[in-house]
Amino acid sequence: MKSEKIRVPQGLGVGQVAERSGVAISTLHFYEEEGLIESWRNGGNHRRYSRDVLRRIAVIRVAQRAGVPLKEIAGALKTLPQGRTPNAKDWARLSAVWKAELDARIEMLTRLRDELSGCIGCGCLSLKACPLRNPGDQMGTGGSGPVLLSGGDGR
Template sequence: MGHDARRPRRELSVGEVARRSGVAVSALHFYEAKGLITSHRTGGNQRRYGRDVLRRVAVIKVAQRLGVPLATIRDALKTLPEARTPNAADWRKLSEHWRADLDARIRKLTQLRDSLDECIGCGCLSVETCPLRNPYDELGEAGPGPHLLDPG
């Protein structure tokens, strides 16, 4: 029994997923190694993916662009059902997990943008009033990291 060209196949090869998603095969292997997506092996030891992997890869790509860590993406994707293609309610549940984190990121980015306005505008001519000024490296005693730009 041959494949009907009008009906999409239920499973995709890694090359087909790469072509359809715009993600390199090496990235798909990486996502799989990190537990973000899953495949099974054929008798010839070739990877096969369910069609729902295309939506999952799309979510991964968008989340990465937003700066969501891979571990957070993996945890969210684990809330989706394995035995069936996720429906609208499943995706809504996933997005609710990210809403608070994304709102916090937006607040931090807005704060960063607003605090950098003066620096970008002054051209570093007002060292005494610069919000990033750290005379005598006083903030070094507070530990590593950008304390003034990222107080949280």
């Protein structure tokens, strides 16, 4: 009777993942602590990663570049069955949500840019008329007095 060898997945070492993904080893460890990626330890107690971690890291990096906070990325990745790496369909769903948030952020920054020149000259002598700090006198609905100091603007 011929003995069969059991193949144990070797995985990628932390240095290999760092080199291939362009991410520092310390960042990989941080991602793991935050639950964004997973590894296992081999018999020599070396950290190992499955090859699909490279795609997962790419998704994380693209989302970060779009300004998505890591907590949101982690939450989105946790919605995937059994913590798998996002496929094209998953990416379409995740990126659609992030795209809407990015569009809102772009709109706000564009408005800020367009209204900034008027703000520079005003010296903020009138918070009632300031289109950046108090557009449409929204703070006036919070009553009189130090609305900004009491947190009446939601901050």
